[in-house]
Amino acid sequence: MGLKLKTVILECSHIHQLSSFYSDFLGWPIVFKEENFIRLQSPESDMGIAVQYAEDYVAPVWPSESEKQQMMVHLDFGVKDKKELAEWVDRAIKSGAKHAEMQYGDGEWITMIDPAGHPFCIVVWD
Structure with a gap:
C-alpha cells in the first residue's frame, strides 16, 4: 500500500x-x-x-521579510515549454492572480500571487 x-x-x-x-x-x-x-x-x-x-x-509576504507573515508553502504547476508558460501566466492573470514583484526564475518559471496572497509558480519542466 x-x-x-x-x-x-x-x-x-x-x-x-x-x-x-x-x-x-x-x-x-x-x-x-x-x-x-x-x-x-x-x-x-x-x-x-x-x-x-x-x-x-494574514496573507504571506513574498519574498519573505523579517517580522512579517511568512509563506508556509507554495504550489508549483508544470508546463512543457516557454510558450505554455506564457499561456498559463495569462490564464492565471485572467482568473485573478497577479505577477509577484520579485522574479527569480530567469524565464524558466514565473512566480504569481493568488487572490488570497499565496505565491505559486508556473514552471517549465523538462
Missing part, C-alpha cells in the same frame, strides 16, 4: 473567492463544499486543492 498526496489545503478569509480562482485557473471542478471548506479535484486524478476559512488569516 502506497501513500499518496491527496489534497493541499490553503487557508484564507474568503473561501469562495479563492476556490473560484483555482477552479477557473486550473479548470478543476468543486467536488466538496461546506461552510468553511471547499475542495477542487483534478479531472485527470484524485489530486485536489482545498481552501479552508481562517478567521484571522
